[in-house]
Amino acid sequence: MLQQLVNALLLGGIYALVGVGFSLIYGVMNIINLAHGALIMLAAYTTFWVFQLYGVDPFASIVISMALFFVIGFILQKYIVNRVVGQNVLMTMVLTYGFELIAVNFALYFWHADYRAVNPTYAGTGLEIGDVVVPYIKLGILTVAIVLTSLLYLFMTRTKIGNAIQATSLNKDAAQLVGIDIQYIYSFTYGLSAALAAAAGTLIAIVYTVTPSMEGGFLGKAFVIAILGGLGNSLGAIVGGVVLALAETFGVVVFGAAYQQIVGYVIFLLVLIVRPCGLVGRRFFSEL
Amino acid sequence: MTLVVKDLNVAYGDTQVLWDINISVAKGEVIALVGSNGAGKTTLLRTISGLNRPKSGQISINGQDLTQATPAQRVRLGVAHVPEGRQLFAGLGVRENILIGAYLRTAGQEVRRDLDFMFETFPEVAARRNQQAGTLSGGEQQMVALARGLMSRPQVLLIDELSLGLAPVVVEKLFNLIRNVQKELGIGVLVVEQDVEMAFEMADRGYILDTGMIVKEGRGEELLGDDAIRKAYLGI
Ligand SMILES: Nc1ncnc2c1ncn2[C@@H]1O[C@H](COP(=O)(O)OP(=O)(O)OP(=O)(O)O)[C@@H](O)[C@H]1O
Ligand SMILES: [Mg+2]
Numbered sequence: 001m002l003q004q005l006v007n008a009l010l011l012g013g014i015y016a017l018v019g020v021g022f023s024l025i026y027g028v029m030n031i032i033n034l035a036h037g038a039l040i041m042l043a044a045y046t047t048f049w050v051f052q053l054y055g056v057d058p059f060a061s062i063v064i065s066m067a068l069f070f071v072i073g074f075i076l077q078k079y080i081v082n083r084v085v086g087q088n089v090l091m092t093m094v095l096t097y098g099f100e101l102i103a104v105n106f107a108l109y110f111w112h113a114d115y116r117a118v119n120p121t122y123a124g125t126g127l128e129i130g131d132v133v134v135p136y137i138k139l140g141i142l143t144v145a146i147v148l149t150s151l152l153y154l155f156m157t158r159t160k161i162g163n164a165i166q167a168t169s170l171n172k173d174a175a176q177l178v179g180i181d182i183q184y185i186y187s188f189t190y191g192l193s194a195a196l197a198a199a200a201g202t203l204i205a206i207v208y209t210v211t212p213s214m215e216g217g218f219l220g221k222a223f224v225i226a227i228l229g230g231l232g233n234s235l236g237a238i239v240g241g242v243v244l245a246l247a248e249t250f251g252v253v254v255f256g257a258a259y260q261q262i263v264g265y266v267i268f269l270l271v272l273i274v275r276p277c278g279l280v281g282r283r284f285f286s287e288l
Numbered sequence: 289m290t291l292v293v294k295d296l297n298v299a300y301g302d303t304q305v306l307w308d309i310n311i312s313v314a315k316g317e318v319i320a321l322v323g324s325n326g327a328g329k330t331t332l333l334r335t336i337s338g339l340n341r342p343k344s345g346q347i348s349i350n351g352q353d354l355t356q357a358t359p360a361q362r363v364r365l366g367v368a369h370v371p372e373g374r375q376l377f378a379g380l381g382v383r384e385n386i387l388i389g390a391y392l393r394t395a396g397q398e399v400r401r402d403l404d405f406m407f408e409t410f411p412e413v414a415a416r417r418n419q420q421a422g423t424l425s426g427g428e429q430q431m432v433a434l435a436r437g438l439m440s441r442p443q444v445l446l447i448d449e450l451s452l453g454l455a456p457v458v459v460e461k462l463f464n465l466i467r468n469v470q471k472e473l474g475i476g477v478l479v480v481e482q483d484v485e486m487a488f489e490m491a492d493r494g495y496i497l498d499t500g501m502i503v504k505e506g507r508g509e510e511l512l513g514d515d516a517i518r519k520a521y522l523g524i
Pocket of ligand 2: 329330331372448
C-alpha cells in the first residue's frame with residue numbers, strides 16, 4: 001500500500017509537470033497545444049542522447065534541456081504558432097498537430113521505433129524504510145518535480161512577468177491597457193510550457209522507455225490533467241496531475257491492471273459533468 | 289495641448305463608425321464626451337489607447353505621434369484607459385490589480401508611495417486590499433479601475449462610462465474624487481458619461497458625439513445652457 005502511494009506521488013509529480021505546461025498555453029492564448037506530447041518526446045530523446053553519447057547524468061542535463069526547450073518554444077510561438085492565436089479552434093489544432101506529426105516522423109526516421117532507456121549506474125539502489133524500498137532514482141524525480149512546481153508557483157505569483165502572464169490569461173484588453181506586451185507574453189508562455197514539457201520528458205526518460213510514439217499517451221494525459229485542474233488554471237493542473245496519478249495507481253489495485261487508463265478517463269468525465277470548472281475551480285479563474 | 293486627435297476615421301471591417309474626429313485634451317483639463325448608445329464613444333477611446341486601429345488620422349501626445357504605437361508604448365508615453373465595464377483582473381487580489389497598473393514603472397519606492405496614495409484616496413478599497421477583485425461591489429470595482437489607471441502616472445486619463453451600474457451619489461462622489469486627484473497630479477481627463485447634466489457640470493469642456501461625428505463642442509456651462517442640447521439629451 002505504502003509502496004503504491006510512493007509510486008502514485010512519483011507519477012503525480014511527472015503528471016503535474018506534463019499538465020501544467022499544457023494548461024498554461026490554453027489559459028494564456030486559448031490554444032489546445034497538440035504539440036505538447038511531441039515536445040515531451042523530443043526532450044526525452046535529448047536526455048537519452050546526451051546520456052548515451054556524452055554520459056551526462058539526466059538529473060544534470062535537465063537544466064540544459066529546459067533552457068534549450070524554452071528557447072525552442074519561444075521561437076516556435078513567435079514565428080509559427082502566433083499566426084493562429086485568436087483564430088478558430090480548428091486552425092490552432094491543425095497547426096499544432098502538424099508540428100506533432102513532423103516531430104514524430106522526424107524521430108521515427110532518425111531514431112527508429114526502438115525502445116530506449118536511460119540507465120544511470122545508481123539505478124538499482126534505493127532507500128529502505130521498513131519494508132518499503134524507494135529507489136533513489138524515484139526519490140530524485142519526486143524531488144525535482146516538487147521543486148519545479150514550487151518554483152513555478154512562486155514565479156507565477158511573485159514575479160512581475162508571472163503576474164503579467166496571469167493578467168494576460170484573465171483579460172487581454174486590460175493587460176494591454178496596463179502596458180503588458182501580450183505578444184511577448186505569448187512567446188514567453190510557450191517557452192515556459194516547452195521548458196516544463198522538457199522537464200517532464202527528462203524525468204519520463206529516466207523511469208520509462210523512450211519511443212517516438214510516446215507522445216500520444218502523454219498528450220492525452222496532459223488534456224485530462226488540465227481539465228481536472230480547470231483548463232487554463234495552470235496551478236490547478238498540479239492538483240490535477242496528482243489526482244490522476246492517485247486514481248490510476250489505486251485503480252489498478254482495486255480493478256486490476258487492465259483498467260489503469262479507463263479509471264483516469266472515467267474520473268475525467270465525472271469531473272466534466274459535476275464540476276466543469278475543474279477540481280480546484282478557484283473563483284474568477286478560467287471560467288468556462 | 290497634451291492629447292490631440294486629428295481627422296480620425298475608424299471602421300469595423302466595412303462599417304465606418306467614426307468620421308473625421310477632432311478633439312483635444314489639455315493638461316489639467318476635464319473633458320466630457322457624451323452621446324447616445326452606439327455613437328462610437330468606446331471605439332474612440334479604444335482607438336486612442338491603441339486597442340483599435342484607425343483607418344486614417346493622427347493621435348499625438350505632447351506633440352509625439354502615437355498612431356503607429358502599440359498599446360504598451362502608449363501607456364509608456366502617458367495614456368491610461370479605464371475601460372468600459374472596468375475589466376478588472378477578477379481572479380487577482382485588489383492590491384495586485386492596482387499594482388499591476390504600474391507594470392511599466394521601475395522605481396519601486398515611488399510605486400509603493402503611489403499605492404499608499406491610492407489607498408488614502410479610496411479608503412473603501414484599502415479596507416478590501418486582500419480580497420479578490422471580483423468580489424467587490426460595482427462602485428468599489430470602479431475605484432480599483434481608476435486607481436489602476438492612475439498607477440501608470442498618466443498624462444491623460446481616459447474613462448469609459450464612469451457611472452455604469454452605479455447609483456448617482458456614488459457617481460458624484462467619484463467625479464469629485466477625480467477632480468481632486470486630477471488637480472493634484474495635473475493630468476488631463478477625458479470621461480465618457482451617460483449622465484449628461486452631471487458630466488457638463490463637472491467638466492471644463494465637452495463634446496457631443498452623434499452617430500460617429502462630433503456635432504457640438506464647447507464649455508460645460510455653455511453646452512448645459514443650449515436649448516437644443518437640453519431637449520435632445522436632458523428631455524427638458
Ligand atoms: N467589435 C465590433 N465589431 C463590429 N462593430 C462594432 C464593434 N464594436 C462596436 N461596434 C459598432 O460600432 C458602433 C459604435 O460602438 P461603440 O461601442 O463605440 O459605441 P458607444 O458610444 O460606446 O455605445 P454605448 O453607449 O452603448 O457604450 C456601434 O454601432 C457598434 O455596433
Ligand atoms: Mg461604450
